[in-house]
Amino acid sequence: MFQKILIAEDMDFINSGIRAELAKLEIKEIDYTQYCDEALLKLKSARLNNAPFDLLISDLSFNKDHTAQKINSGEELIKAVRKEFPDLKIVIFSVEDKMYRIQTLCNEDKINAYVWKSRDGMRELKKALQKIHNSNEFYISPNVAGALSQNEAVEIAEYDIFLLNCLAKGYSQEEISAALKNKNYSPTSMSSVEKRLKSLKEYFNANNVVHLVSISKDLGLI
Amino acid sequence: MFQKILIAEDMDFINSGIRAELAKLEIKEIDYTQYCDEALLKLKSARLNNAPFDLLISDLSFNKDHTAQKINSGEELIKAVRKEFPDLKIVIFSVEDKMYRIQTLCNEDKINAYVWKSRDGMRELKKALQKIHNSNEFYISPNVAGALSQNEAVEIAEYDIFLLNCLAKGYSQEEISAALKNKNYSPTSMSSVEKRLKSLKEYFNANNVVHLVSISKDLGLI
DNA sequence: AAAAACCTTACGGGTTTCCGTAAGGTCTGC
DNA sequence: GCAGACCTTACGGAAACCCGTAAGGTTTTT
Numbered sequence: 001m002f003q004k005i006l007i008a009e010d011m012d013f014i015n016s017g018i019r020a021e022l023a024k025l026e027i028k029e030i031d032y033t034q035y036c037d038e039a040l041l042k043l044k045s046a047r048l049n050n051a052p053f054d055l056l057i058s059d060l061s062f063n064k065d066h067t068a069q070k071i072n073s074g075e076e077l078i079k080a081v082r083k084e085f086p087d088l089k090i091v092i093f094s095v096e097d098k099m100y101r102i103q104t105l106c107n108e109d110k111i112n113a114y115v116w117k118s119r120d121g122m123r124e125l126k127k128a129l130q131k132i133h134n135s136n137e138f139y140i141s142p143n144v145a146g147a148l149s150q151n152e153a154v155e156i157a158e159y160d161i162f163l164l165n166c167l168a169k170g171y172s173q174e175e176i177s178a179a180l181k182n183k184n185y186s187p188t189s190m191s192s193v194e195k196r197l198k199s200l201k202e203y204f205n206a207n208n209v210v211h212l213v214s215i216s217k218d219l220g221l222i
Numbered sequence: 223m224f225q226k227i228l229i230a231e232d233m234d235f236i237n238s239g240i241r242a243e244l245a246k247l248e249i250k251e252i253d254y255t256q257y258c259d260e261a262l263l264k265l266k267s268a269r270l271n272n273a274p275f276d277l278l279i280s281d282l283s284f285n286k287d288h289t290a291q292k293i294n295s296g297e298e299l300i301k302a303v304r305k306e307f308p309d310l311k312i313v314i315f316s317v318e319d320k321m322y323r324i325q326t327l328c329n330e331d332k333i334n335a336y337v338w339k340s341r342d343g344m345r346e347l348k349k350a351l352q353k354i355h356n357s358n359e360f361y362i363s364p365n366v367a368g369a370l371s372q373n374e375a376v377e378i379a380e381y382d383i384f385l386l387n388c389l390a391k392g393y394s395q396e397e398i399s400a401a402l403k404n405k406n407y408s409p410t411s412m413s414s415v416e417k418r419l420k421s422l423k424e425y426f427n428a429n430n431v432v433h434l435v436s437i438s439k440d441l442g443l444i
Numbered sequence: 445a446a447a448a449a450c451c452t453t454a455c456g457g458g459t460t461t462c463c464g465t466a467a468g469g470t471c472t473g474c
Numbered sequence: 475g476c477a478g479a480c481c482t483t484a485c486g487g488a489a490a491c492c493c494g495t496a497a498g499g500t501t502t503t504t
Binding site: 065206 | 233285391
């Protein structure tokens with residue numbers, strides 16, 4: 001089994017749960033942190049001391065608190081870790097079930113397992129550790145596996161996210177056009193905004209822009 | 223301290239964490255369940271056996287699974303428990319920070335503590351147990367205490383929630399009027415819908431209906 | 445180099461929403 | 475019983491959005 005595991009999880013009651021259960025698996029060393037910056041530091045420090053971690057288990061959302069952080073989310077942490085440790089095995093343990101975010105993590109950040117924080121999340125976490133330790137197979141919780149089996153990934157550009165965010169904030173199309181100019185996006189005309197919104201509505205099968213924004217919130221795009 | 227505690231929490235990894243930490247507090251008996259129906263049954267059964275629980279710690283959201291339930295949420299569980307056990311101390315331990323839902327629980331369901339599942343959630347859970355055991359004082363996590371200190375609670379009628387849900391589903395105002403007639407709400411004219419939406423926008427300080435729906439989702443109204 | 449394809453923008457017309465006003469009905473207070 | 479307040483609805487005009495078409499510029503393909 002894994003010998004040295006780092007847990008990056010901001011909630012103390014979840015940290016306790018994971019540590020209590022993993023302790024039963026005869027894992028020699030289990031360390032943990034509630035902060036992303038400290039997680040990266042611990043990984044680096046361990047490598048320098050010739051006693052590297054062989055697994056990182058990380059949450060995705062880290063609530064802000066008084067401690068200023070350079071790395072503000074699990075996604076940022078995973079990117080930073082993957083850059084620095086290309087071969088380290090990484091398990092995401094998250095409540096997130098939004099298709100868009102899971103796809104990005106699996107396809108771009110090359111995580112080794114995605115475990116959904118469901119009722120049987122701990123049981124699945126253990127299964128995932130078993131599976132990825134012995135092989136290079138990828139593990140994903142059955143309930144969210146559908147996020148990856150879609151024929152087409154949701155490919156929404158940063159431009160579109162910006163549009164949707166402007167809509168959600170109550171901007172008119174004229175104001176959206178002005179905001180696009182402000183941020184040096186291209187194109188910026190109102191006609192472009194109209195056309196892009198029309199195609200987004202078609203893509204998501206939305207009846208109108210209210211529906212579009214509602215769907216986007218449900219999908220976790222904004 | 224409390225002698226016999228029931229934990230109603232659907233996630234196994236959180237159950238583990240809470241039990242592990244509470245075991246350190248010399249609480250004689252800690253039972254748990256992942257299902258609402260079973261929670262109510264356990265409370266009733268214990269009373270019948272003359273060995274009642276003196277505390278219930280419950281989550282709010284319980285994901286559905288294959289096991290059919292009559293009670294489908296923490297809110298429903300709390301209502302049912304409060305009806306049957308008026309004096310039982312109840313602590314909510316939840317990730318929920320939406321003002322609207324917290325207000326309803328505290329004002330209507332008379333819970334004894336609301337502990338937000340934050341980074342220090344476990345530490346706060348312990349503080350809450352200390353506080354409510356010794357007295358009838360109410361405990362709420364500092365971070366979400368603001369939800370109760372608002373001068374006016376958010377008082378949105380069922381009619382308004384219906385309106386907002388229709389909007390989020392992409393209905394036009396004409397379609398909303400028809401849906402209101404269908405459900406025997408009153409009033410139902412398009413003019414009434416216009417006027418009610420106008421006043422909701424004013425109430426929430428929304429620029430337009432897209433903004434209104436976005437705010438409503440953020441507040442947890444829909 | 446030229447043609448074709450694609451992108452951006454403007455524009456006009458239709459539809460929906462927004463907003464205020466007015467009329468009629470109901471409820472409340474005197 | 476009546477006046478005043480409030481609610482519901484209709485309506486008209488303005489504003490915003492929706493949609494297709496057309497023109498000009500840029501990129502790609504031949």
